[in-house]
Amino acid sequence: MGVRLTINGDAVEAEDGTTILEAAGSAETYIPRLCYHPSLGSSHGQEPVEAVYREDGEFRNDGSGPDDGYEGCRLCLVEIQGRDGLFTACDTAIEDGMIVETETERIKAERMTNLAGILKDHPHACLRCAQQEGCSRTQCSTNVPEDERCCPLLGHCELQKVSNYVGVREDLTKYVFADLPRHDDEPLFTRDYNLCISCLRCVRACRDLRGVDALGYVFQDGKAVVGPTMNLSYSESDCRFCGACAEVCPTGTIMDKDLPKGEREDVLLPCVANCPAGVDIPRYMDLISNGEFSTANAVVAERIPFPGVLGRICFHPCEDECRRSELNAPMGICGLKWFASDNADAPSVSAKPSTGKTVAVIGSGPAGLSAAYYLAGSGHAVTVFEAEEKPGGMLRYAIPDYRLPPDLLDSELSVFERLGVTLKTGTRVGGDGLKIGDIQNDFDAVFVGTGACLSKRIPVEGAELENVLWGLDFLKDVKTGAIDSLAGRVLVIGGGNVAIDVARSAIRLGAEEVQLACLEARDEMPAHGWEIEEAGEEGVVMHPSWGPRRILGDVGVMGIELVKCTSVFDMDGCFAPEFDGSETMTIETDMVIMAIGQTADLTCIEDAGIETSAGTVCVEGCETGDKGTFAGGEVSRGPSSVVEAVADGAMAAAAIDIHLGGDGDIYSPFMVPGEPDPNVGHVEGFAAMERIDIPKRDIDERKACFDQVEMGYSEDQARAEAVRCLRCDLRLLIEPVTLPPDMWMELNEENVAEVPAIEGVVQLLNEEKMIIVIQGTQDMHAELEAKLGTETKARYFGIDADPMYSKRENELMQMFLQQFGKMPEGDGEGDDLDDLF
Numbered sequence: 001m002g003v004r005l006t007i008n009g010d011a012v013e014a015e016d017g018t019t020i021l022e023a024a025g026s027a028e029t030y031i032p033r034l035c036y037h038p039s040l041g042s043s044h045g046q047e048p049v050e051a052v053y054r055e056d057g058e059f060r061n062d063g064s065g066p067d068d069g070y071e072g073c074r075l076c077l078v079e080i081q082g083r084d085g086l087f088t089a090c091d092t093a094i095e096d097g098m099i100v101e102t103e104t105e106r107i108k109a110e111r112m113t114n115l116a117g118i119l120k121d122h123p124h125a126c127l128r129c130a131q132q133e134g135c136s137r138t139q140c141s142t143n144v145p146e147d148e149r150c151c152p153l154l155g156h157c158e159l160q161k162v163s164n165y166v167g168v169r170e171d172l173t174k175y176v177f178a179d180l181p182r183h184d185d186e187p188l189f190t191r192d193y194n195l196c197i198s199c200l201r202c203v204r205a206c207r208d209l210r211g212v213d214a215l216g217y218v219f220q221d222g223k224a225v226v227g228p229t230m231n232l233s234y235s236e237s238d239c240r241f242c243g244a245c246a247e248v249c250p251t252g253t254i255m256d257k258d259l260p261k262g263e264r265e266d267v268l269l270p271c272v273a274n275c276p277a278g279v280d281i282p283r284y285m286d287l288i289s290n291g292e293f294s295t296a297n298a299v300v301a302e303r304i305p306f307p308g309v310l311g312r313i314c315f316h317p318c319e320d321e322c323r324r325s326e327l328n329a330p331m332g333i334c335g336l337k338w339f340a341s342d343n344a345d346a347p348s349v350s351a352k353p354s355t356g357k358t359v360a361v362i363g364s365g366p367a368g369l370s371a372a373y374y375l376a377g378s379g380h381a382v383t384v385f386e387a388e389e390k391p392g393g394m395l396r397y398a399i400p401d402y403r404l405p406p407d408l409l410d411s412e413l414s415v416f417e418r419l420g421v422t423l424k425t426g427t428r429v430g431g432d433g434l435k436i437g438d439i440q441n442d443f444d445a446v447f448v449g450t451g452a453c454l455s456k457r458i459p460v461e462g463a464e465l466e467n468v469l470w471g472l473d474f475l476k477d478v479k480t481g482a483i484d485s486l487a488g489r490v491l492v493i494g495g496g497n498v499a500i501d502v503a504r505s506a507i508r509l510g511a512e513e514v515q516l517a518c519l520e521a522r523d524e525m526p527a528h529g530w531e532i533e534e535a536g537e538e539g540v541v542m543h544p545s546w547g548p549r550r551i552l553g554d555v556g557v558m559g560i561e562l563v564k565c566t567s568v569f570d571m572d573g574c575f576a577p578e579f580d581g582s583e584t585m586t587i588e589t590d591m592v593i594m595a596i597g598q599t600a601d602l603t604c605i606e607d608a609g610i611e612t613s614a615g616t617v618c619v620e621g622c623e624t625g626d627k628g629t630f631a632g633g634e635v636s637r638g639p640s641s642v643v644e645a646v647a648d649g650a651m652a653a654a655a656i657d658i659h660l661g662g663d664g665d666i667y668s669p670f671m672v673p674g675e676p677d678p679n680v681g682h683v684e685g686f687a688a689m690e691r692i693d694i695p696k697r698d699i700d701e702r703k704a705c706f707d708q709v710e711m712g713y714s715e716d717q718a719r720a721e722a723v724r725c726l727r728c729d730l731r732l733l734i735e736p737v738t739l740p741p742d743m744w745m746e747l748n749e750e751n752v753a754e755v756p757a758i759e760g761v762v763q764l765l766n767e768e769k770m771i772i773v774i775q776g777t778q779d780m781h782a783e784l785e786a787k788l789g790t791e792t793k794a795r796y797f798g799i800d801a802d803p804m805y806s807k808r809e810n811e812l813m814q815m816f817l818q819q820f821g822k823m824p825e826g827d828g829e830g831d832d833l834d835d836l837f
Helices: 020-026 105-119 158-166 201-209 244-248 264-268 281-289 293-301 307-313 333-342 366-377 406-413 436-442 471-480 497-508 529-537 642-659 699-703 715-723 728-733 780-788 805-820
Strands: 003-007 010-014 051-054 057-060 077-080 099-101 189-192 215-220 223-228 254-256 358-362 381-385 422-424 445-448 468-470 489-493 513-518 541-544 546-552 559-569 575-588 591-594 629-631 760-765 771-777 796-801
Touching: 003 020, 010 020, 051 215, 051 223, 057 215, 077 105, 105 158, 201 215, 201 244, 244 254, 244 728, 264 728, 281 293, 281 333, 281 715, 281 728, 293 307, 293 333, 307 333, 307 406, 307 642, 333 715, 358 366, 358 436, 366 381, 366 445, 366 642, 436 445, 445 642, 468 471, 471 497, 471 591, 489 497, 497 513, 497 529, 513 546, 529 541, 546 575, 546 591, 629 642, 760 780, 771 780, 771 805, 780 796
Parallel strands: 003 099, 358 381, 358 445, 381 422, 445 629, 468 591, 489 513, 489 591, 513 541
Antiparallel strands: 003 010, 051 057, 077 099, 189 254, 215 223, 546 559, 559 575, 760 771, 760 796
């Protein structure tokens, strides 16, 4: 049994050790506070540091503060029956039988006085304005100088909401702009000391929650002064840039810089938001930094069935959006995934009990394998049909060994045997092979994941000559051993990743010279920058902005004539190349390999009546128009990445599971989720820590063989790289503050029904929450009821119960007029203020 007490006449029960503030919150009784935060507790008694540093000077603690440290905002004052004085609810523990009052006139007056002490050095003209709701701040009706206005948080500011609840004293002195330091030039966050109210939340978040100590405070002439503890910049004070300070700041002193709009979690964790598979990246960064490699791999494996494969070949869109790049360079996310998979025991995989349902998967590329993995894990009997002799699709037959060793692929695909997946290789669907209609009849659901396995072909004069090859066909021949060496000169046409793989493979096969020509300018080439750079290191000569006019030769290739490409895309971004026919170039070569794209082989669905468009299967999500048949990966989205195909396969598995009567919950965690440690600790020189690139083989060594170019992180390298993570995820664990109850309610029947039929004043606001009516009335309920049936501009309302409603109406009008200086013209409905706007 807990502790029983009374708050404002209501019986409350709470656990022993709970503060009055926490007990009141559990009973939905609001007590104002600013220095208190639910993730930090009370600020009372916090000790100052020796010195803090800002552009306006070094501030050393002068000992002028209270003997017991910081005294807090003192807005949470309450009365306790039987005790003299007022008590701070944030650090006063409850006792059995305690009787607490939170809203007496004495308390309200003292809170207003304490708030005045906080606001005197903070812009507060806007907090006293009758039209603060909905104000843009760009135009001020009372001509308050811009430096004396509130910050852009106005309307969403915690200090503003608390001030409105407590009340701002009429005799509060005018704010004088102090021109304190403002920062817009540091990464990720802005700082404006003119807005600081010295609540110490940021200090405590940095010190107590994160263990970093980059922020501190001192007393100067009795006032708390906040700043970095080592240097005037955050970077040189070893800030971890985790965002905890911005998260807890109740004003605009510390704010996020240039955050895009969107869902909060997606905005704060762009790495996860941009991972098609949704891997919990910050979580495995933390685990690797702490040496928990198997657990880190388990986190990755929850969303990626073959983490070692993706660790080597993923194009890591997560890194493109990593917030660490605002400091210097993004995290080595992909390389750390690789490290975890190579230095961990594979997680134990098991399937749920059999559902008795059967699923056919056509194609064993990344999309098909991903779908098969999650469907088998969900208890369905899965059969995979693969035209080639071994599973893997493009993973096995297109990606060169120097990027993805085949023995690693075989090792990671062994999981399908443990899951009981039936692999029917050498079994073609479509054409002379099996008919998809028969498969649809034999299985409860079908997933088509055949990829884009055909080389795209274009009509070029001379394409029929000997030694004119096509990109994907060439790569497959290399992988199967059909081509094991080259002689002479090779020219590759194309600027994508396949073209780069072709060129680099030709180097390794012994070509005397390898050149590459593409329509795109160098900065437009669709291949990834690091692959283009590595190809150049290995000796591939690039000719950007050139396209093929004709291939020269009689029987075999003797050369190629190129024409200058002046632009590749039109104004709408559509592929529409234009050429300058007067500018040509002829290159002598012995072989031309056309690697200008790939397309899907749709013969597998030719008898199914499944709709297609532009060479791909039409889907909504992953569902075709043929019930029970699903598709994903490149066969439906066109050429894309392996991780996108894996994500498509997982999405399809969830949809198929639901189609078969399941709940669509396909992910089985390999570990019990736990709360990460919020204490990241102090790391010397954190902001300056450079990215550790994955070691590579010597250029001459890698040109001579198909051994893997990148060799992976060592343990020391991996842990050092993982430490660089900003741990943006921890910010999401910070509890939201409790704000005062909103004084404005939406004007609807439900809210009006709660309004009592007594005397008082009704205020009506428009959609921008600007006051348009102040009306005293004998019956507030009836007044609002009448408004519901009219075409009023009002969208919100507030009430103020007062039997002397005429007097209160006049007081509210006077407050309003202090801001505008003129009387509105009435319209017979009360005091209508529309004409002021």
